[in-house]
Amino acid sequence: MTDNDKISGACKKAESSFYSLLSINIGTFHINPLTSASLVSKICIPKLLFGAELWNNLTKSNCMQLERFIRMAAKTIQRFPIRTRTDICLAMLGWKRIESEINLKKLMFLERLCNMPTTVLTKQIFNKRLALFSCRTDKCIQKGFVPDIIRILSKYKLSDFIINIPHYHKNNVRLWKT
Template sequence: MPSAFYGAELWYDISKTEMNEMEIAQKYVVKRFQGFEKRTPSVMAISSMGIWTISSFISKMKFLFLGRLLRSNRNSTQKQMFLCRLSSLISRECQFKVNKGFLQDLKNLNLPALFETITNYIDHGIYIQSKDIWKFVVIEEIQTQQKRQWVHDLSQDSKYLRFANTHVDYEPIIHWKLGIMDPSRLWEYAQLLYLMVLSTQEEQYCLACAKTTNDIVKHFILECSSLSATRDIFFEKIVNLLPVEDSINILNSDDDVLVECLLGSRTDVLQNYDFAEWQQFINLSSNQISAMLKEFTS
């Protein structure tokens, strides 16, 4: 992305149509990369990789460029041009004229905590001099805005609930993190993720047991009679892996909570486990669910 958007900090007055086209292209690539269906909700596909939207990425580049301008020598050409444009912006605002360009774009990004840097510079000549500190502030502010919007989007539809309960931070989802650590299990992790994002609110018919269900994922993992023997082995391995009390608490959880746990959610019980122990549980779950999928589709 940095190469594809080289110089994007100088783009300005991008129309909603142009931005939407770039966002659509990114969503298409992200879904193809992860092997998702076209109808997979974009809010899940993008956030499972923990990547920002195109608009957020461009915002980051613009504010980092602003930091470079503020840190540059006052006698440099770029600093003189910046001060000239800044003066023009202030003058035109006082005359109630329409502004365009780099500075106006920064103001329109709705990141007041970052734009305040310009205000402080105008009023007091104060700005963050450290490149690393400014970069940290920019990334944190945009990440916070991105997560806030993501949480809002997930709350708009009940079909996102399973994903929202499993993936709680805007960062690469646990399945991809583990896949990088252990590529030999990547396909099994990907299968868990696929089941998590699969639309389950339509009534479907199970060919294996001849029953209808409104949640095919829950039906497959917990209910389908054709998988009873394999499921019993799976649950027995959970009992052998975890302390007795923990395995009882997990297996006696509400069905939806149990499904989320088996797909990668860190439930109340697993919250107390360190990362290595949690990884062991996910490895067991991904291996057994992969075996169930083979049997289910054979």
């Protein structure tokens, strides 16, 4: 399955869940928009972002396709016109942009990988791919979880965590508190 197929499938599942919620009248004047937003964020958004930790090299059109669903849901829940500014609609519900949500899911997955014992095969594969990535000179054309996580860590100025992973595990210190 290509990334475009995964994104399209995720959007269709999220939209069908959203329209199912609308059919039970979450968009009426009787229900608080924050309650409706809570239902959408607990039912539809997880369907939209299922497996997002492993999506890599998303294009702007992929992110825009996911973002359209979030925008439509936020405006529909609050009964705002289509032309209402998206940043205002999302902020009123306390929702983040979709790219931030995906980055958060990837960072949480990285935290789980980093806290695994080194005897677990998944951790060994991650360590080998990380070492291979750091040794390669053609980093700009590589695809996968490791280049994406390195990009995210540098974007949020967290790159020193990836360098110091062995140091954190020697002292049995977790990278992030959960």
